[in-house]
Amino acid sequence: MDVREVEVGVTTRGEVPEAAKEYATDKIAQLTRLTDKPILFAQVKLTLEPNPAHERPAVAEATVDLNGHQVRAHVAAARMEEAVDLLEGRLRRNMARCAERIDRESLRYAPERPAHRPDYVERPVDEREVVRHKTFALDPMPWDEAAFDLDMLGHDFYLFTELATGSECVVCHTDDGGTEVLPGTDAAAAALAAAGEVVVGPVAPELRLDEAEERLDVGHEPFVFFVDGDSRRGQVVYRRFDGHYGLITPG
Secondary structure (H helix, E strand, O other): OOHHHOOEEEEEEOOOOHHHHHHHHHHHHHHHHHOOOOEEEEEEEEEEOOOOOOOOOEEEEEEEEEOOEEEEEEEEEOOHHHHHHHHHHHHHHHHHHHHHHHHHOOOOOOOOOOOOOOOOOOOOHHHOOEEEEEEEOOOOEOHHHHHHHHHHHOOOEEEEEEOOOOOEEEEEEOOOOOEEEEOOOHHHHHHHHHHOOOEEOOOOOEEOHHHHHHHHHHOOOOEEEEEEOOOOOEEEEEEOOOOOEEEEEEO
16 A cells, blocks of 8 residues: 555644644554555644643654554653654554454454463462563553553553553453553552543552562462562562462563
8 A cells, every 4th residue: 555545634732843743644654564454544643731841741642543443552752753753663563463463363353362271280389489570661651552462462461651650550351351450559540540441440559579479379369460669660470370470570
């Protein structure tokens, strides 16, 4: 498909320069070269916050219709051109994941969650160790984009940095197939509740790692999201199928 065939609608709020609108139109239109799936439309919203004390006043949002599938991205930066570049990169990643999902399974947006998973090894508590330590270093994102990543990856939970507050949060699936976000701070809980589009769970407790492991031992949940008392950062300790623990921390 020729990039000129894609309709990119750009709306603005605040004193966004005309050059930034043109830059966004060109950058998002180029994404058609990265997929063989038709892009039916692309809508971009650029917002420049008037508060000069705001560290990242330039906000860029986009929705791309990838052959009937809505792919979204939402970023913030110090300058509008930087925000557009981040937006293009985020959309590139999300579109690639969505296209892979379409090819691999079906035309459904939500993935098929595995019907049969291996049973957890009931390893004695005194033999359990943290044998896998992962870190993440993602740009802040809104909860719905984190939910998109959760679905694309097929995980039970996904640790992310919430865009509005910079707090670590976890998005996960509920028993009834819905989506829930566990906030890492009261500020994140308030921001998520104000959005009014997602179930907001309890704020993560402040724990030491051994205390989080103890909660995992006595409960039946696959993971515990907590705020580390020393670093003040959100972390997740989870049960591995081999009976040991895994730990995910922010990079």
